Amino acid sequence: MARNPERRTALLDAAIDVLARDGARGLTFRAVDAGAGVPAGTSSNYFADRDDLLTQAGTRIHARMVPAPETVDAAMRPEPSRELVTELMRWLVRRIAEERTGYLAMLELRLEATRRPALRAELTRAVRADLEENVRFHQDAGLPGDADTVLVLYLAMTGLLLEHFTLPGVVSEEELDRVVETVVNAIVPAGVR
Structure with missing residues (x-):
């Protein structure tokens, strides 16, 4: 090789x-x-x-989608709150939009993984590790909610991103920020730690 x-x-x-x-x-x-x-x-x-x-x-x-540590540090300067979680989810959407090609390619890989056990095992490992890292980050940062909060946010945002990038007319660009806020407010109630 x-x-x-x-x-x-x-x-x-x-x-x-x-x-x-x-x-x-x-x-x-x-x-x-x-x-x-x-x-x-x-x-x-x-x-x-x-x-x-x-x-x-x-x-x-996955490597292309990981934000630079200094960018994460800047994003985490505000006090941990539901509002910060909303801003982080908006930031996630912007980052994915900047990496639209990678996101669409990942969707293709996920579909292909249904037919290729080795690919499925590797993607499962990578996504599971990312999810566990997100839970650790969320909890270490003192953001409201627990591991289940992070899991549900992940699933909700994955669905929102799927709709937005494959069928952009379902959730328009103008509606996106409002929908992200609605998702966070539904999953992370005010005052929850």
Whole structure:
């Protein structure tokens, strides 16, 4: 296997673009090579097979979506409250909007995972670890609610993002902030710690 990390990253970013644009069925080594602007056959030197490419693309999507620590620190300056949770959820929506291609590619990977046990196991592991980290962060930050609050917020926001990015007419851009606030207010009652 080839060891040029910059080229591997470029190939994975091209794979994410292909997944978002053409779906999992369109993800071929040839499409990735074309998307990365490299000679045909290059991606087959970096990935053992299509399953390896899919799994590594999922890992790359997660890496692209993680906010920089200094950005998190800035977001956490206000006092822990339901209002801060609302702002954090709005920030999440903005971050995902900036990484729309990655989010759509992840949706494709999730669908593909229903047919590929190894991919399902890796995505389950990664998403579960992210969820556990979110629970730890929420509790350590003193935000209102408990582990169940974080789980329900995760599920509600996942559904909202799915609607917004796949069927944008269901929840318009203008309605998004209000809907996020409604979700948080329904899940995190005022004064709950």
